Amino acid sequence: MTDDAVVELRGASFAYEYGPTVLRDLDFAVRPGRALALLGRNGSGKTTLMRLLSGGLRPRTGQLVLESVPVTYDRAGLTRLRTTVQLVLQDPDDQLFAASVAQDVSFGPLNLGLPDSEVTDRVTQALAALGISELAERPTHLLSYGQRKRAAIAGAVALRPRLLILDEPTAGLDPEGQERLLDTLAGLQADGTTVVMATHDVDLALRWADDVALLTPAGPHVGPAADTLSRADLLDQAGLRPAWGIAATRLLRAQRLLEQDAPGPRTAAELDAHAGHVRGEEATR
Known part of the structure; x- marks a missing residue:
């Protein structure tokens, strides 16, 4: 419990x-x-x-x-x-059904019986959070796969779930x-x-x-x-x-290039940054 x-x-x-x-x-x-x-x-x-x-x-x-x-x-x-609690399915076509992106995103708030002004605010904010404000009037069937993914998530975000x-x-x-989506999720997490x-x-x-x-x-x-x-x-x-990051961490520790209690690299950029730090330390010896 x-x-x-x-x-x-x-x-x-x-x-x-x-x-x-x-x-x-x-x-x-x-x-x-x-x-x-x-x-x-x-x-x-x-x-x-x-x-x-x-x-x-x-x-x-x-x-x-x-x-x-x-x-x-x-x-x-x-x-x-x-x-x-809101669930967004893997295939966005299982969730998108309205004529336009804005109409689709407004469906949930409308079903809650919210005033029109509140629905409009929620749609505007959800589209902005997903970085697709310019697609508000775009027909859903003309979206790219990535745009459809973001529109489906915006529909869930408009309900402001915890x-x-x-x-x-x-x-x-x-x-x-993928990077754009992860940035979006970071923003949603920062907002609670x-x-x-x-x-x-x-x-x-x-x-x-x-x-x-x-x-x-x-x-x-x-x-x-x-x-x-x-x-x-x-x-x-x-x-x-x-995970390759776990394998890289073990190798770095085995070669004494990373302290045992230090966090290992999770991305190629973090590994490259660590390699640059090690090279800098060797150059000053």
């Missing part, structure tokens, strides 16, 4: 009709202000977990708790949940698009939104996340990103390869 969790599953189990149990007796909490990456092989339960946290699925046993209050699955309870859950948000984006990201990319998880949850057959293992992704046994259980 976690008193400060934004949302929490307690003793939750779930099985699809005519299928095996996907998650069993699961305790899982999302803490505010922590960037959390969900990692695991296909079929490990990532999508099921995200849908349980956002109310798209209901646990067969156990309960979902939102800000210390159990969720009820009536209209009032789900409205309360979905104004606090928790934003993203399913493979960088999938299909080129490197520049907690972000959970499902990904297969261990390098991205090491770079971006504060904590990671490795979904293994024995259940999720949650811990600080660098420490957890250093566990070869857990990575093997989760069907994941090691």
Whole structure:
């Protein structure tokens, strides 16, 4: 039990009709202000977990708790949940349906019954947060894939959730698009939104996340990103390869080029900066 969790599953189990149990007796909490990456092989339960946290699925046993209050699955309870927790699917075409970007982003706030002026403000702010203000009147079917991704996220952001859950948000984006999206997420986090990201990319998880949850057959293992992704046994259980940053850190420490308690590089730029620092130290000897 976690008193400060934004949302929490307690003793939750779930099985699809005519299928095996996907998650069993699961305790899982999302803490505010922590960037959390969900990692695991296909079929490990990532999508099921995200849908349980956002109310798209209901646990067969156990309960979902939102800000210390159990969720009820009536209209009032789900409205309360979905104004606090928003899930953005991997394929933006599963969420975009309106004629224009602004119309699509306004759908959620309108459904809350907000005044028109408030809806307009939320749409304007969400488009600005995602860097797509100039696309407000663009037909959604004329957007690029990256633009559609950002428009789908803007629709969730317009509801001003405390928790934003993203399913493979960088999938299909080129490197520049990935960088722009990560910059956007940093801005949302700075404004108080907690972000959970499902990904297969261990390098991205090491770079971006504060904590990671490795979904293994024995259940999720949650811990600080660098420490957890250093566990070869857990990575093997989760069907994941090691992160290159972890391997680079081990090599640097073995060569005594990095102090044992110093954080290792998470990106190529950080590794290059560290190499430059080492070269500078050698030049002054």
